[in-house]
Amino acid sequence: MSVHSPLGRKRRRAAEEFCLRVEDSQRGVRGWIVQGNEEEECDEGPDVDGDERDLSSSLSNLTTVINNNIINNNNNINSSSSSSGGSTSSSRSSRSSIREPAAVVAGWYRRLRLGRSALTSRTVFLLELARELSFWSHRKTRGSNSLGPFERFFQQPFVWLAGKMALSTPLVASLDDEGKLRTSRSSRNSLGIFKVLCLIATVVLLAVWLLKKAPVQPGVKYGAAWERSIIQSAKPSGRGHPVILVTGSAGFVGYHVSLALKKRGDGVVGIDNFNDYYPVQLKRARAANLLSKGVVTVDGDINNSELLRRMFKLVQFTHVLHLAAQAGVRYAVKKPMTYVHSNIAGFVVLLEVCKSLNPQPSMIFASSSSVYGLNTKVPFSEDDRTDQPASLYAATKKADEMIAHTYNHIWGLSITALRFFTVYGPWGRPDMAYFSFTRNIVEETPIKIFRGPYDTELSRDFTYIADVVKGCVASIDTAKPSTGSGGKKTGSAQFRIFNLGNTQPVKVGAFVDILEKHLNRKAIRDYVDMPATGDVPFTHANVSHAREELGYNPTTDLETGLGEFVTWFSSYYGDDSMACC
Ligand SMILES: O=C(O)[C@H]1O[C@H](OP(=O)(O)OP(=O)(O)OC[C@H]2O[C@@H](n3ccc(=O)[nH]c3=O)[C@H](O)[C@@H]2O)[C@H](O)[C@@H](O)[C@@H]1O
Incomplete structure (x- = not known):
């Protein structure tokens, strides 16, 4: 069959090379290497049109060449070791003959008139591999005259592939009529x-x-595995479910809400800085529980805008439930700057990130009953004044509401503020009275009960965690989308404030009575004047707005709720109540 195109000529040349090799292999490999005549005709060679089948047959011939060569080597070794009894000269000659497969491949390069540089690195690699495998096969088959099926199995594909690549069209196309590399x-x-x-x-x-x-935070790795875990955690169980970033997810309220959201199929990712305001082990235990339910808690601070941006890049959160905060009313006199860091600076960082997103998420965040401060009008309504905070903590929460309003007004962020009223329950906060009082009663150490002006007893609208969780979830479900995008407001956005209380304030003394009953022990009560550290005399929620818009309806009375807490406390700490706080 005649071939007229330059490519055909090159292929013809390449095919002829193989013919030569086959003939040479019949004459003995050594002879082939030294004497191959490139101009020789090959009558029974492959079709010069470069037909695939012919190429394959050429390549299998090459395999035959290499295999024959190995068999020759084996024969050399066997005969030399048996005839001379292993003299130095003959063993040297058999060692050199072991290199024959390498020489075959080298000859093959030469036959193609290609320097190694003409071959792609992958081809060279495969050829080298084939050569090594031939050499290895030889050693494995020492003492036998043929390659075993195992060796053939490994060797042949490499030889075949290497040859195929060497003869591939792009490579052949780079040869000139002389078969030399065109450069x-x-x-x-x-x-x-x-x-x-x-x-x-x-x-x-x-x-x-x-x-x-x-790492965007020293000591913490945010690699590919981390990214995968975030994406996995954020996967909702089906279409239509929100995907929520919960800040403070290892905290008391954050933990419970995250569990509830995950349980109903929402995508949930948490973030918490695991600060040591109270024992970190409890936060770690909460995070571990969340993880067992498929919710990842990122160990990071909301002040880390780079981290937040990275998380938002990974996941398009529909909502942010912002519960991370420096909590506690009285602690603010000891560590004021931690309140500024978490409650003010951290909040602004989070809002800045959210407002620049496209689409922006809706935000729901934790405010506090403490914003009512020294108000005397009861019950507290969202419409009442909140400009008389009694603590720095309360002031930061009030500041949050006002800052949130500006982001709503300027950037179109949809925002809901939830004023929590002394939330309690299992997995609660060791710094709060119900927790520390329980420990003291169990340990039979005195508890300090604060008394207000004129010996009045303080009272709180203690609210059970399960009711608050319902309020949070309903807030997410009723939140309208933000109207801004990528830092531009396109219309007015939703801004809401709700009280989430129990509506039934209880005096602290009565609250201790209930604890005594559940613990079956008497408290050692020490009545002291309320320190000037930010407490307010009473709290009492009017929840009519939340009832109307969220369907919020607190159902757990203090007796039931404290019973749940005491049961959890006993099972969690057992005899080691000292470990709690
Ligand atoms: O709802 C709120 O706004 C606030 O509720 C709690 O603050 P607080 O009501 O002071 O809760 P506890 O620290 O558990 O105190 C409960 C009551 O026990 C009293 N108490 C506390 C500690 C103590 O040693 N003795 C004592 O009589 C407090 O004065 C208060 O009346 C939380 O700590 C705040 O984070 C939250 O914002």
Whole structure:
């Protein structure tokens, strides 16, 4: 069959090479290497049109060449070791003959008139591998005259693949009529420039990759596995479910709401800085429980805008439930700056990130009954004045409401503020009275009960966690989308404030009575004047707005709720109540 195209000529040449090799293999491999005549005709060679079948047959011939060569080597070794009893010279000659498979491949390169540089690195690799496998096969089959099926199995595909790649069209196309590699000065220059550009691009990409993978918080790794875990945690169980970022997820309220959201199929990812305001073990235990339910808690601070942006890049959160805060009324006199850091700065960082997103999430965040401060009008309504805070804590929460309003007004963020009223329950906060009193009663140590002006007893609208969780979930479900996008407001957005209380204030003395009953022990009561550290005399929620808009309806009375807490406390701490707080 005649071939007229240059490509056909090249293929013909390549095919002829194989014919030669086959003939040579019949004459003995050694002879083939030294004497192959490139101009020789090959009558029974493969079709010069480069038909696939012929190429395959050529390649299988190459395999035959290599295998025959190995068999020859084996024969050499066997005969030399048996005849001379292993003399130094003959063992040297058998060692050199072991290298024959390498020589076969080298000859093959030469036959194709290609320098190694003409071959792609992958082809060279495969050829080298084939050669090594031949060499290895030889050693494995020492003492036998043929390759075992195992060795053939490993060797042949590599030889075949290497040959196929070497004869592939792009490679053959780069040969001139003489079969030499077609190169020119300009093509060499272009290749050089291309290589330099590739190198620069690789270095730049590597640098970008390293920067992106760098920990955004010292000591914490945010790598690919971390990213996968976030994405997995954020997966809702079906379409239509919200995907929520819960800040403070290892905290008391954050833990319970995250569980509830996950349970109903929402996508939930948490973030918590695990500060040591109260024992961190309890926060870790909450986070571990969440993880067992498929909710990841990122160990990070909301002040870390880089981390937040990275999380928002991974997941398009529909809502942010912002519960992370420096809690506690009285602690603010000891550590005022932690309140500024978490409740003010952290909140603004979070809002800044949220407002710049497209689409913006809706935000629901924890405010506090403490914003009513020294108000005397009861019950507290959302419409009442809140400009007389009694503690820095209360002031930061009131500031949050006002800051939130500006982000709603300027950027179109949909915002809901929830004023929690002394929330209690299992997995609660060790710094709060119900928790520390329980421990003291169990340990039979005195509790300090604060008394207000004129010996009045303080009272609180203690609210059970399950009721608050319902209020939070309903707030998420009724939140309208933000109207801004990428930092631009397109219309007025929802702004809401709700009281989430129990509506039944209880005096602290009566609250201790209930604890005594559940613990079956008497408290050692020590009545003291209320310290000037920010407490207010009473709280009492009017929840009519929440009832109307959220369907909020607290159902757990203090007796039932404290019973649940005491049961959990006993099972969690057992005899070691000292470990609690
Ligand atoms: O609802 C709220 O706004 C606030 O409720 C609690 O603050 P608080 O009501 O002071 O809760 P506890 O610390 O548990 O105190 C409960 C009652 O026990 C009293 N108490 C506390 C501690 C103590 O040693 N003795 C004592 O009589 C307090 O004065 C208060 O009347 C939370 O700690 C705040 O984070 C939350 O914002």
